[in-house]
Amino acid sequence: MCEMLNMFVPARAQASSAVRGLTVSEGGELQEEFALRYEKSKGTFLVGSGPNSCLCGFRDWDALYEVARSIMEQASVDWLAIIRFWPGDRYELVEREVDPDEPELCTPPELGEIVVLRAQPAEQRRHRRVVHQLHDRVGSQVTLLLKGGRKLIGYLREFDAQSEVGRVDEVIFVAGQVMSVSPLE
Numbered sequence: 092m093c094e095m096l097n098m099f100v101p102a103r104a105q106a107s108s109a110v111r112g113l114t115v116s117e118g119g120e121l122q123e124e125f126a127l128r129y130e131k132s133k134g135t136f137l138v139g140s141g142p143n144s145c146l147c148g149f150r151d152w153d154a155l156y157e158v159a160r161s162i163m164e165q166a167s168v169d170w171l172a173i174i175r176f177w178p179g180d181r182y183e184l185v186e187r188e189v190d191p192d193e194p195e196l197c198t199p200p201e202l203g204e205i206v207v208l209r210a211q212p213a214e215q216r217r218h219r220r221v222v223h224q225l226h227d228r229v230g231s232q233v234t235l236l237l238k239g240g241r242k243l244i245g246y247l248r249e250f251d252a253q254s255e256v257g258r259v260d261e262v263i264f265v266a267g268q269v270m271s272v273s274p275l276e
Contacts, residue, residue, distance in 0.1 A: 092177055092178055092179065093143075093144075093145030093146070093147050093177075093178065094145060094146040094147050094149075094175065094176075094177060095119075095120055095122070095138065095139070095145060095146060095175070095176055095177070095178055096115070096138065096139030096140075096146050096155070096173065096174070096175050096176075097121055097122050097125050097126075097136060097137070097138055097139070097173070097174050097176070098115055098136070098137040098138075098139060098159070098162070098171060098172065098173050099125070099129040099132070099134055099135070099136055099137075099171060099172045100134050100135045100137065100162055100163075100166050100168060100171045101132055101133065101134040101168055101170065101171065102133075102134055102135070102166040102167065102168050103134075103135055103166065104134070104135040104137060104162055104165065104166040105165065105166075106137070107137075107158045107161055107162055108161075110154045110157045110158050110161075111151050111154040112141050112142040112149065112151070112154070113139060113140070113141055113149065113151065113154045113155060113158055114139070114140055114158075115137040115138065115139045115140075115158055115162070116137060116138060116140075117135065117136070117137060117138070118138065119138030119140075120138065120178050121136055121138070122174050122176040122178075122182075123181070124181065124182060124184050125172075125174045125176075125184070125205065128172075128184070128205070129172065135166075137162070139155070139158075146175065150199075152197070152198070152199040152200070153197070155173070155200075156191060156194075156197040156208075159171060159173065159191060159208050160191050160192075160208075163191065163208065163210065169209060169210045170207055170208060170209040170210070171207070171208050172205050172206070172207045172208075173200055173205070173206045173207075173208070174200070174203070174204070174205050174206075175199075175200040175201070175202055175203075175204070176202060176203060177202065180202075180203070182202070182203030183203070184203060184204075184205055185201075185203070185204050185205070186204070186205045186206075186207060187200075187204055187205070187206050187207070188206075188207045188209055189206055189207065189208050189209070190208075190209065190210065190211040190215075190216060190219075191208040191209075191210060192210065192211070192216060193211075193216060193219070193220075217270075218266065218267070221266055221269050221270070221271065221272055222252055222255060222266050224272040225247065225250040225252075225257055225266060225269070225272055226250055226252045228247050228250075228272060228274070229247050229248075229249060229250050229257075230246075230247065230248075231246070231247060231274060231275075232244075232245065232246055232247075232274065232275035233245070233246075233247045233259065233272055233273065233274060233275055234272075234273045234274075234275050235259060235264065235269050235271070235272055236269070236270045236271045236272075236273075237264070237268050237269060237270060238268055238269075238270055243259050243262060243264060244259075244275060245259040245260035245262070245275075246259065246260055247259055248260065250266075255267065
């Protein structure tokens with residue numbers, strides 16, 4: 092039994108060029124629950140293979156995301172779905188959505204996990220980065236570039252990622268006002 096990969100593209104899609112040994116093409120084994128999930132959708136199922144015609148030993152997951160981005164562009168779609176599995180195994184499928192342009196979110200798919208790559212607008216990507224950076228920099232000196240060009244410089248005393256409200260020294264701000272976060276040097 093070999094480790095496998097399936098991809099569903101919600102449009103007509105073609106095989107990919109090899110990226111560091113990984114290719115996807117039509118034909119091959121489909122994971123049953125994954126195929127059932129998308130069977131009524133118009134699109135193309137593709138099967139991934141590494142240098143050994145399966146994914147056994149393949150661990151270059153950056154190549155997978157590179158292939159997926161290429162297929163999304165070629166097929167002019169804003170999403171596609173991927174599953175990594177062992178043939179014959181049944182999974183209680185879990186789904187994780189990933190912005191393909193956020194490298195830190197493009198982690199290896201777990202077995203039986205459906206990874207939905209969905210392109211997000213640049214503004215959402217920027218905001219998600221700002222919230223993450225604010226959360227990570229609590230307790231340090233920062234410079235926040237605010238919308239309108241104003242800078243807020245000081246000690247990031249607190250930031251609540253849930254409410255997206257924080258405080259630099261005695262000034263309260265909301266993450267939606269922040270364009271970028273940088274350490275104070």
